[in-house]
Amino acid sequence: MRKVVQSHATEFALLAVIAIISLFLSLVTDRFFSLGNVFDLLNSSSVNIIFAVGLLVVLIAGGIDISFAVAASVVQYVTAVLLGWMGGGGWISGLLIAGLIGILLGAINAFLIDRFRIISIVATIATFNIYFGLLMFFTRGVSIYNLPDWLTAHVVLYEREMADGSWIEITLPVLVMIICVIATWFFITRTTTGRQLYAFGDNPEGARRFGINITAMQFIAFGWLGLMAGIGGLIQAHYAQEVVPNALYGRELDVLAAVVLGGARLGGGKGSVLGCVLGVLLISITQNGLNLAGVSPFAFKMIIGAIILVAITLSNTSLEKLLPFMREGGRK
Structure with missing residues (x-):
């Protein structure tokens, strides 16, 4: 049990931070802990999580993008134009085009x-x-508003009417x-290629000598992120029901911060899908709660930055230092 806790110290630290922040926000505003707000958080965070699991693979491989x-913005626009030429297409053709x-x-x-x-960071600054x-x-x-019906159709997986007559x-x-998320988890933890990515990120020269194709x-790493960016871009167009060229501009730093917050090491060789998802949720929960509390949007970045610093400090502190009694117990 102790080894399990130690191996997932980052995830436990993030869960603790999320719990503390959620408790505080629930005291500040009574709307935060409502089921409708939880569903809204899931819906609005989905695209960032898709981006994040793609970026996680690149960070594990020792790169930064x-x-x-x-x-993803380019994919949105090009896919929308190509679908128009094709006469509309459908979800399968749309995802294939966006992914490719x-x-x-x-x-x-x-x-x-x-x-x-x-x-990598220099190369991607250039391509950015x-x-x-x-x-x-x-x-x-110029934005595109005339999208295919299948792309703008509101697809509801689960809905429920609340006591006040509203629907969630x-x-x-x-x-x-x-x-x-599941595909990325399976890829990096259950395949030989995934294990090679960890080895490559942790020690590129050692991986090369071991016979791994650098x-x-x-x-593979940047292609996986490209695939997730393509899918995320198309889903963003579906969510917003329009394609705005600069709609996703600036989101890369928030996602990068969330993935690093989730335990991914900038030097490569470390990171988990669960930590990555928790990192995105921590930032989304905080922004959502501050918005409900009526905090000025101009204060968002400052407060989020402070939370990231605190959470990363906790994540990088070994659990034994936080819980000395566990270390003593292990010596007995």
Whole structure:
């Protein structure tokens, strides 16, 4: 039991922080702990969680990518245009197109990093600006509102009428998010390739000497993030029922902070899907609670930044230091 707790210290620390913040927010506003607000949190956090599990794979492999949110915006727009040319398409064709375009954009990052030996954050800063510049140049910042009916149709997975006559619901983005989370968990924990990604991120030179294909690791990691960015971009278009070229601009730093908050190491070789999801939820819960409490949006970043610092400090502190009695008990 003690080993299990130690191996998941980050997740337990995040759960503790989430519990404390939730308790505080429930005292500040009576709407925070309502079932409707919980469902709203799930629906609104789904796209960020999809992005986060994709970014987790890149961080595990020792890379950093800040271009994925802009790449998702490119995917949104190109997919919407292609679907228009096809006469509308459907969910299968839409996800295939979005996924393939996302993988292509991720592969471009991997190619630059592997072929020219460019540091990943530098390469993705470059592609971030290239993707966004091209998107705004060709679209002129014009949004697409005329989307296929299947993409804008409101898909409800579960709904319930409340005592006051209002309806609460869980929608399609939550289902897609769950599928992406499970797929990523299975990929990094139950496949040989996933274990190789951990080994590569932890010790690239050792992995190379062991026979792991370094080039393949780069393309797989950034390709997986590209796939998640493509899916997330399409789901965002479904959720917003429109395609706005700069709608996802700036989201990359929030997602990166959440994934690191969830225990992913910037140097690679460490990270879990559960921690990643908890990191996103911690930030979403805090922003949601502050909004319900009437706190100015200008204070969001400051307060979120302070919470991230505290949570990361707790996450990086060994459980034995936080609970000395466990260490003493282990010596007896």
